Amino acid sequence: QSALTQPPSASGSPGQSVTISCTGTSSDVGGYIYVSWYQQHPGKAPKLMIFEVNKRPSGVPGRFSGSKSGNTASLTVSGLQPEDEADYYCHSYAGSNTWVFGGGTKLTVL
Amino acid sequence: EVQLVESGGGLVQPGGSLRLSCAASGFTFSSYDMHWVRQLPGKGLEWVSGLGTIGDTYYSDSVRGRFTSSREDAKDSLSLQLNSLRAGDTAVYYCVRGSYCRSGHCYPVGAFDVWGQGTMVTVSS
Numbered sequence: 001q002s003a004l005t006q007p008p009s010a011s012g013s014p015g016q017s018v019t020i021s022c023t024g025t026s027s028d029v030g031g032y033i034y035v036s037w038y039q040q041h042p043g044k045a046p047k048l049m050i051f052e053v054n055k056r057p058s059g060v061p062g063r064f065s066g067s068k069s070g071n072t073a074s075l076t077v078s079g080l081q082p083e084d085e086a087d088y089y090c091h092s093y094a095g096s097n098t099w100v101f102g103g104g105t106k107l108t109v110l
Numbered sequence: 111e112v113q114l115v116e117s118g119g120g121l122v123q124p125g126g127s128l129r130l131s132c133a134a135s136g137f138t139f140s141s142y143d144m145h146w147v148r149q150l151p152g153k154g155l156e157w158v159s160g161l162g163t164i165g166d167t168y169y170s171d172s173v174r175g176r177f178t179s180s181r182e183d184a185k186d187s188l189s190l191q192l193n194s195l196r197a198g199d200t201a202v203y204y205c206v207r208g209s210y211c212r213s214g215h216c217y218p219v220g221a222f223d224v225w226g227q228g229t230m231v232t233v234s235s
Contacts, residue, residue, distance in 0.1 A: 003154065003156075034219045034220035035220070036220050036221060036222065038155070038222070045204060045225035045226065045227060045228060046155065046204075046222075046225055047225075048221055048222060048223045051218050051220055051221035051223075052218055052219065052220065052221070055218070057221070057223060089154060089155050091155075091157075091220065091222070092220070093219065093220055096168070097160055097162075097166075097168040098157070098160075098168055098170065099145070099157040099160070099220070100157060101147075101154060101155040101156060101157060102154070103154045104153075104154040104155070
C-alpha cells in the first residue's frame with residue numbers, strides 16, 4: 001500500500017489551465033477505474049471533486065476534469081480561479097477492499 | 111443536512127488506547143460503506159479502515175492488528191478503537207462516507223463524498 005506519486009507543487013495564473021499528475025501501479029491506478037480527486041483548503045476537510053476517473057459530483061464546476069492513461073491519472077483545472085488554490089489529493093482503489101491516496105499537490109494561483 | 115461528527119480524540123501515551131466515535135445524520139447510514147481516513151500533521155491523507163454495510167471490515171497495513179472499526183446502524187454511528195498507539199499515529203482522524211449499497215451492489219465506488227470535521231489524536235509521553 002505505497003502512496004501514489006504526485007508532484008509536490010503546481011501553479012498557474014488566473015484563467016490558465018494546470019494539470020496535476022498521479023502515478024501509481026497496475027495494482028491500483030492502472031488496474032481500476034476507481035480514481036478520485038479531492039480538494040482541501042487549509043484547516044478544512046477534503047472535498048470530493050472527481051470520482052471514477054472523470055465524473056464530477058453535482059456542484060463541482062465543469063472546469064475540473066479527470067483522465068487516466070495506464071498507471072497515471074490526471075486532474076486538469078481549466079480557467080484557474082483564485083479559490084482553486086488548495087491542496088489536491090488523488091485516490092485509488094488498490095484491490096482487496098483497500099484504498100490508497102497520493103501524497104498531495106499544493107496548487108498555487110499566481 | 112448530511113453530516114458526520116467525530117469525537118473522542120485527545121492526548122494519549124505511547125502504547126495507550128483511544129476510542130473514536132462518529133455520529134451520522136441526514137442520510138440512511140445503514141446503506142453506506144464508511145471509512146476512516148487520517149492526516150498526519152502537515153502531511154497527506156492516509157486511508158485507515160473501511161466498513162461495509164454487512165459489517166465487513168478492512169484495514170491498511172499500518173494499523174491492521176492494532177485498530178478495530180465497527181458500526182452500530184441502530185444508532186447511526188461508527189467507532190474506531192485504537193490500541194498500541196505509536197507516535198506515528200498522531201493525526202487528524204476523519205470519518206468519511208463511501209458508496210451507497212443496495213442488494214449487494216455498491217456505487218459509486220471510491221467516491222468519498224461526505225467528510226466529518228476530524229478529531230485530533232496526539233500520541234506523546
